[in-house]
Amino acid sequence: MKSKFVNGVVISGLFFSVLLNGCTNSGQLIEENEGLKEQMESLKAENESLVSELETLTQNYNEVQNELDSIKESIAVVENETKINEDDISVVVTDKGELPQDINSGRYSNYCTMVFQITNNTTKDIQGIEGTLTVKDLFDKTILEMGCDFVGQTIPSNQTATEDELVYEVNQFIDTDMQFYTTDFEDLKFEYEVTQIVFTDGTVKH
Numbered sequence: 001m002k003s004k005f006v007n008g009v010v011i012s013g014l015f016f017s018v019l020l021n022g023c024t025n026s027g028q029l030i031e032e033n034e035g036l037k038e039q040m041e042s043l044k045a046e047n048e049s050l051v052s053e054l055e056t057l058t059q060n061y062n063e064v065q066n067e068l069d070s071i072k073e074s075i076a077v078v079e080n081e082t083k084i085n086e087d088d089i090s091v092v093v094t095d096k097g098e099l100p101q102d103i104n105s106g107r108y109s110n111y112c113t114m115v116f117q118i119t120n121n122t123t124k125d126i127q128g129i130e131g132t133l134t135v136k137d138l139f140d141k142t143i144l145e146m147g148c149d150f151v152g153q154t155i156p157s158n159q160t161a162t163e164d165e166l167v168y169e170v171n172q173f174i175d176t177d178m179q180f181y182t183t184d185f186e187d188l189k190f191e192y193e194v195t196q197i198v199f200t201d202g203t204v205k206h
Helices: 013-082 175-182
Strands: 003-006 009-012 089-099 110-120 126-137 142-147 160-163 167-170 188-199
Touching: 089 126, 089 188, 110 175, 142 175, 167 175
Parallel strands: none
Antiparallel strands: 003 009, 089 110, 110 160, 110 167, 126 142, 126 188
């Protein structure tokens, strides 16, 4: 390697080479740094865009959820107006009697009489009730199931009506009929299931 004397100072070519290389590396770092800044700005903008989209999606989701909740409430209201609730009506058998066969009176069969108390717990007046009456013994064994409808009198809202004109014709050749006829009221259990309610305003629950 050759050296030069400039005003009595030795200047080495290697020293210039190192300085030049150092300047070159520093310039690359600056360029890379600028590139990273641009990438960071781009990522920041992309993140802000994603956050904005997420907020929009969340808002849309909440709006849809509110609509669904409103629809569910509407469905619940409709169901409440058209579906029978367990506490809409109370039907209780308060007495049971026997009418023996009497050809002279035009009774050609034995009959069971029953007295019902019907309570309307709804907010509307009832025109008719359709249902099934189940008669059981003291041990909860079913003796009879029979259709039992109440028509002919209006039962006002939150009022109790008495029905004592319904009778059951007994077939003397059927054991369960005769069991019902001969068993005392105190030894029987009655369950009434409502299948349809017709209100005076024309609406129906079933």
